[in-house]
Amino acid sequence: MQALEVSQLAKTYRNGVVALQGIDMNVAAGEFFGLLGPNGAGKSTTIGIITSLVNKSSGTVRCFGVDLDADPAGVKRQIGLVPQEFNFNQFEQVQQIVMQQAGYYGLPRREARLQTEKYLRKMGLWEKRSGNARQLSGGMKRRLMIARALVHEPRLVILDEPTAGVDIELRRATWSLMQEINDQGTTVILTTHYLEEAESLCRRIAIIDRGRIVEDTDKKTLLAKLHMETFILDLAKPAPDSLALDGYAHRLTDATTLEVDVTKERSLNEVFARLSSQNISVLSMRNKANRLEELFVTLVEKNESLT
Amino acid sequence: MNVALEEQSRLKTNLVGLQTIVIKEVVRLLRIWPQTIVPPVITTTLYFIIFGKVIGSRVGEMGGVPYMEFIVPGLVMMSVINNAYTNVVSSFFSSKFQKNVEEMLVAPMHNSVILLGYMTGGVVRALTIGTTVLLVSAFFVEEMVIYSVWITVAVAVLTATLFSIGGFINALLARKFDDVSIIPTFVLTPLTYLGGVFYSIKLLPPFWEGVSRANPIVYMVNAFRYGILQGHLKPEYIDINIYTAFAVIALFIVFLFSLALWMLNRGIGLRQ
Incomplete structure (x- = not known):
């Protein structure tokens, strides 16, 4: 009904x-x-x-x-x-x-x-x-x-x-x-x-x-449309200059804060494995932006360009 | 739910809705009594003192009755007209302004229930003030005998009904607080003062007497005066035929009620 x-x-x-x-x-x-x-x-x-x-x-x-x-x-x-x-x-x-x-x-x-x-x-x-x-x-x-x-x-x-x-x-x-x-x-x-x-x-x-x-x-289908998410990682120690995360777009916003873009096809585990292999410990992690918010902005911008 | 039960349920919703609006309006009237009840009584008492006692004593008689007795019905009617109109226009416009009219608009009541509820509020206030003014007048006249209680009450109720609807239409059309006072100031007050409250229109030159007959308030004031003073007034001072007066008032009520309901159904002044 x-x-x-x-x-x-x-x-x-x-x-x-x-x-x-x-x-x-x-x-x-x-x-x-x-x-x-x-x-x-x-x-x-x-x-x-x-x-x-x-x-x-x-x-x-x-x-x-x-x-x-x-x-x-x-x-x-x-x-x-x-x-x-x-x-x-x-x-x-x-x-x-x-x-x-x-x-x-x-x-x-x-x-x-x-x-x-x-x-x-x-x-x-x-x-x-x-x-x-x-x-x-x-x-x-x-x-x-x-x-x-x-x-x-x-x-x-x-x-x-x-x-x-x-x-x-x-x-x-x-x-x-x-x-x-x-x-x-x-x-x-x-x-x-x-x-x-x-x-x-x-x-x-x-x-x-x-x-x-x-x-x-439905919400799941909607969120599945989100192609990429950005995670913020708080590192235990300042990241070395030699930090390498091939295949992942990343940037340091300060010495101990690392932003990593993870596409739907890639795994977050891989990011942790690579950091671990470089002796970099992660204290905490969070989404940079609300997932729905990102999608919302994308859809609204798309509609704007169509009109 | 079968059709009969459904209809019964809708009727119940409308009746309870009407009761709710009427209670709300009466509670409002009583809650702000220093604004709603006291001022009109004081104003009319001043009229009794100034026009009745001070000036009236020099006028003497009008139509075979003391001038004070002649103006009592007019002053009561003036209170009824003003208060019926003012009550509805201010209450409904306030609801519109504060947007709490939406409480009623989203509810499953028929629009006529909203209109009837506010009209009843206006009639209650008008009759409360009218009765109080009539009681106050007893202190100023030597003898107050009501010729026909039925005619007197019927004219008062119908007049209050008519001006309540007028106030409702004004509130629907009003966009700001200034719009609420335009009609009472520029239309109602002149029509009331020129409506035979203080004099018989038979005293006017023929042309102005004819013009006065186009003023609907003349019929209400005179019908009310007829209800109270018939038997005491000289026949030549009875300005209108009582049946014509009832017909005029009823015609206006039917026309204005239909107009107000049509405006409500269209959402004029309420819905974009």
Whole structure:
């Protein structure tokens, strides 16, 4: 079953800006799907159309088999949205904000109260329930938006840059929460600038650029397209002038830091063997850049040169 | 889910959604009572003192009743009109401005539920203020007898409904806070003051009386005055036919409601 089927979706704004140029995108039920793209690529427009916040110019959207044009309410009731910007009334109480959202989705007050308590507790906001939303910290406000999106227990949760501007601790906590939601069977669509986030959470990734999907595949296939990775090796002692790694492009960034480019066909073991034969010990090793980030940049640059 | 259950579920969603918006609006109205309830009551009380007591005592009678009694229905109606309009325009525009209107737009409620919810909020505020002003007026008139409670209440509710929808349309079209006050300042206030609040339009020269009849507020003020003072007013001071007044108000409600709903469905002022 497809949670979301987007076909030939196009959007041209009144000022003439073409945001989407007929994109196709399918998200299977239960999937953790990442929608990546640079600023202005069309991510938020896509999400806006799916959630009825933006009017489409053409194309179709179906959510769990329900057509958005034929039955917008039928689509809306299946979706929970965590938008990028704080869009709740800052002067309302925390509990009131979540309860109202439950009410808008048709949960009677008693049930709404119970669901609100459940998700505010889950987000660690129950103690703050009587305070005004404006008194919350940035991280708490973001958790409030997640609680609000989940209160009606949607089948599809869309998170638009949910960890933008939050500290590492909260980002990690949000990741585990998103993972937990997905483990319970909820389909998750995530847009993010943090490619590390997409790499660790998403099973399927689409890359959108200038209103076009330039890649849409599962994460493993996507990462397999990466031809070369650069590793940074921290050496125990300064490297000798005679350092030789034939067949591997390499450079010393300082006396004890060595960067080595390893293509897909070559083995990293070979690098270690050659260093060892020259009595060079490696203390630690890391990727120079996030793998997905490299691929992302490559794909976006390729799309740029095509257009 | 079969079709009947599905329909029942959708109806329930809409009813609960409506209840939620109405509660939210009433809570807002009460939460900011120093802004919503107190100022209109003070303003109208000043009208009673200045126009009723100070100037009214020199005017004497109008239409067979003391001038103070003559202006009470007009002042109540003025409060109803202003507060119905202001409540909806400021509340809905604030939601738009803070983007929390998106909470409603992503939810599976019918657009008419959003419109009805805000209209109800406007009507509640208008009737609260209208009733308070009417109670305050009791301190300034010798005798206050309402001729027909049904006509009085019906006119107040319909007028509040009409101007709530007007406020909603204004909020949809407004792009900045200045746009929220343009219609009340440049359209509503002149029309209200020239709508027979302080005088009978029969006192005007024929030309201006004819012009005044194009002002819809004349029908509301006079219908409300009819509800309160009929039986005391001289027949020649009854400016309009009560059935015509109800027809005019109903016509405006149907037209503006349809317009507002059409705008909501098209996403005008809300969706790009």
